[in-house]
Amino acid sequence: MRLTVNGSAHDVAAPPMARLLDVLREELRLTGTKEGCGEGECGACTVLIDGDPVCSCLVPVAQAEGAEVTTIEGLGGNHPLQRAFAGLGGAQCGICTPGMIMASVALGPRPSLAAIRRGLAGNLCRCTGYEAIYRAVRQGGGDGGGAGEAGRGARRRDARKGT
Amino acid sequence: MSGLILLRPHSLAEALKMLGERGGTAGVGTGDAPGGAGGNDDTLTPIAGCTDLYVALNAGTLAATRFVDLSALDALRRIALRGDVLRVGALATCTALQRSRLVKQRAPILAAAAAEVGGVQIQHRGTIGGNIANASPAGDTLPVLAALEAVVVLRSAGGERRVPLTSFYTGYRATVRRPDELIVAVEIPPADGKQWFRKVGTRAAQAISKVVMAAVRPARGAPRIALGSVAPTVIRLPRTEAYLGGGGSIDEAQRVLQDEIAPIDDLRSTADYRRRVAGNLLAQMWKETEY
Numbered sequence: 110m111r112l113t114v115n116g117s118a119h120d121v122a123a124p125p126m127a128r129l130l131d132v133l134r135e136e137l138r139l140t141g142t143k144e145g146c147g148e149g150e151c152g153a154c155t156v157l158i159d160g161d162p163v164c165s166c167l168v169p170v171a172q173a174e175g176a177e178v179t180t181i182e183g184l185g186g187n188h189p190l191q192r193a194f195a196g197l198g199g200a201q202c203g204i205c206t207p208g209m210i211m212a213s214v215a216l217g218p219r220p221s222l223a224a225i226r227r228g229l230a231g232n233l234c235r236c237t238g239y240e241a242i243y244r245a246v247r248q249g250g251g252d253g254g255g256a257g258e259a260g261r262g263a264r265r266r267d268a269r270k271g272t
Numbered sequence: 273m274s275g276l277i278l279l280r281p282h283s284l285a286e287a288l289k290m291l292g293e294r295g296g297t298a299g300v301g302t303g304d305a306p307g308g309a310g311g312n313d314d315t316l317t318p319i320a321g322c323t324d325l326y327v328a329l330n331a332g333t334l335a336a337t338r339f340v341d342l343s344a345l346d347a348l349r350r351i352a353l354r355g356d357v358l359r360v361g362a363l364a365t366c367t368a369l370q371r372s373r374l375v376k377q378r379a380p381i382l383a384a385a386a387a388e389v390g391g392v393q394i395q396h397r398g399t400i401g402g403n404i405a406n407a408s409p410a411g412d413t414l415p416v417l418a419a420l421e422a423v424v425v426l427r428s429a430g431g432e433r434r435v436p437l438t439s440f441y442t443g444y445r446a447t448v449r450r451p452d453e454l455i456v457a458v459e460i461p462p463a464d465g466k467q468w469f470r471k472v473g474t475r476a477a478q479a480i481s482k483v484v485m486a487a488v489r490p491a492r493g494a495p496r497i498a499l500g501s502v503a504p505t506v507i508r509l510p511r512t513e514a515y516l517g518g519g520g521s522i523d524e525a526q527r528v529l530q531d532e533i534a535p536i537d538d539l540r541s542t543a544d545y546r547r548r549v550a551g552n553l554l555a556q557m558w559k560e561t562e563y
Contacts, residue, residue: 126276126339128326148327149394150478161367161396167326168397169319171278172343212392230477231391 110174115183125171130154132170141181141207152232155208156180162212181207190249199245201236208232213246220250279340290340292429292452316340321397324406358460362401379460381469381486385416391477401455407445414506415486418498425457441505465490466561472549482541485553489561502533502546522558526551
């Protein structure tokens with residue numbers, strides 16, 4: 110199976126029902142994506158598939174074939190949201206942070222507080238109390254550069270999906 | 273996961289052929305629940321968003337080992353009007369339901385319910401067909417479909433049949449779907465009246481419902497009211513509906529409703545709490561849908 114992750118194509122040996130999460134972490138060694146609950150409740154394993162945030166613990170790798178998968182590594186380390194999470198205390202223990210940031214990327218630039226609350230409702234954090242995370246998302250997404258490539262892709266697709 | 277078999281059809285015809293040949297020997301009404309007793313070596317379980325499937329798989333409680341992936345069947349994502357009927361393809365995701373202008377116009381409570389399923393990650397993946405097939409008594413879109421008198425469209429290699437949503441379920445996590453059949457769409461007739469939906473859970477996102485109610489109230493005549501999480505399946509409330517339709521008081525209607533439901537104690541709530549909240553929801557619905 111061929112998987113496109115962060116813009117690069119990879120041939121993977123995993124069986125088709127393997128979790129995308131496990132393929133990313135164990136086969137591709139992209140360990141930025143974390144496993145929290147393993148049942149879609151916590152959002153720690155959030156990655157983007159064609160720009161949409163999904164829980165990679167609930168995705169058979171076969172369904173990611175032919176799609177663009179973006180993980181936290183794909184943001185490059187100096188993304189405005191990454192800088193904002195680090196600078197404003199949006200990350201404490203760090204387990205939820207990659208998932209929080211990937212869900213935030215999909216919000217596009219200058220999200221409202223209501224949009225942030227809704228967009229991150231599927232991501233649990235047991236350290237911060239969320240306020241620092243919301244501040245980080247507002248700052249990181251505030252300069253219009255917060256969306257990145259994946260976010261722009263998501264908006265293009267939204268326009269197409271309008272029924 | 274290495275012992276699991278996944279078939280990947282590229283068309284509906286191919287999928288139906290696979291189900292027809294290899295749908296297996298599971299009896300009628302046992303094939304849908306991914307964690308249920310229906311899974312055995314022969315059964316081919318259709319999968320799409322996988323949001324419930326992998327919960328059972330990760331927990332090690334899934335019996336099924338053979339799956340057919342529907343995700344390439346893009347024709348089943350379509351949401352369109354057919355005459356006066358809103359036809360929602362089985363692969364329409366909760367996100368698609370919220371974004372669809374047709375759904376928002378014709379069945380706003382379906383868009384509202386879709387917005388309260390899980391979080392955005394789940395909404396991007398979870399499909400209406402999966403919610404129907406999964407047959408959870410707590411499925412949030414199911415009371416909406418029951419109140420809207422929706423019809424499940426089942427197709428097999430041999431043909432198509434339509435089953436009203438409320439007849440689709442035969443018991444806890446059991447349905448009339450045969451192993452060779454696929455849910456291809458759900459059809460929603462025009463709803464005459466005000467639509468109302470409310471989910472009660474521990475929090476807005478992620479929580480599974482303690483009680484969930486949907487209703488359609490016409491200006492005259494009986495309302496249509498459906499509840500989730502208060503019985504082994506989603507239920508309509510014919511006695512309560514008839515009582516209110518006949519001009520009965522809301523206070524007495526609450527007592528009729530509380531007799532009509534069969535909630536249980538479980539890890540999410542208690543029977544007493546559910547009975548009281550269901551009565552409260554009825555009163556709230558009745559007040560908020562007044563003409």
